Amino acid sequence: MLITQINTWAAENNEKIYIDADYMQLNIETGYSVYIGNVNIKQGELKLTGDKVTIEQSKEEVERITVTGKPAHYNHVTDKGENIQAESEQMVYTASQNKLVMTVNANLKQPDHQVSSQKIIYDTEKKIVIAGDKSETSTGSDSKQRVNITLTPKKDPAKEQK
Numbered sequence: 552m553l554i555t556q557i558n559t560w561a562a563e564n565n566e567k568i569y570i571d572a573d574y575m576q577l578n579i580e581t582g583y584s585v586y587i588g589n590v591n592i593k594q595g596e597l598k599l600t601g602d603k604v605t606i607e608q609s610k611e612e613v614e615r616i617t618v619t620g621k622p623a624h625y626n627h628v629t630d631k632g633e634n635i636q637a638e639s640e641q642m643v644y645t646a647s648q649n650k651l652v653m654t655v656n657a658n659l660k661q662p663d664h665q666v667s668s669q670k671i672i673y674d675t676e677k678k679i680v681i682a683g684d685k686s687e688t689s690t691g692s693d694s695k696q697r698v699n700i701t702l703t704p705k706k707d708p709a710k711e712q713k
Contacts, residue, residue, distance in 0.1 A: 568592060568593070570592050571589075572589065582608035587603050589602075596629075601619055602623070605617045612646070613646045615643060615646070616644040623642050624636070637673065639656055650673070651673045652673075654669065657670060659673055664700060670682065683697075
């Protein structure tokens, strides 16, 4: 198993990142690395899995992580204990923007709702979700992709006791 320590990434600052893969290539000068084959990444309560992962870093800080797979998976348990799960064929996480962009058969599951689309942008810090593509909203387009949302109403404890 390959173990790499990077100073900052996602919400779990200063925790070690553990990477397990069949193959890796690292350019020490540029900080660009590629991991291929059953890639598993874990940092605290954050887990990423995929067929191929590329990590771009500078000055020992992660700038961008790209995960591809059939599908690639993202799983994070927040400080509040909420489980956030995502999957798509490609995920790009940009650390400076706290943004996870999922494309091709993307699904995002949070405790109270689920979103599926061909493109989902998730702000991991502000908890903002944007799904779909504005450029495809014109009428009459046969190739237009739809956004599907499932909302789960919160249960009222007072009504449940009756």
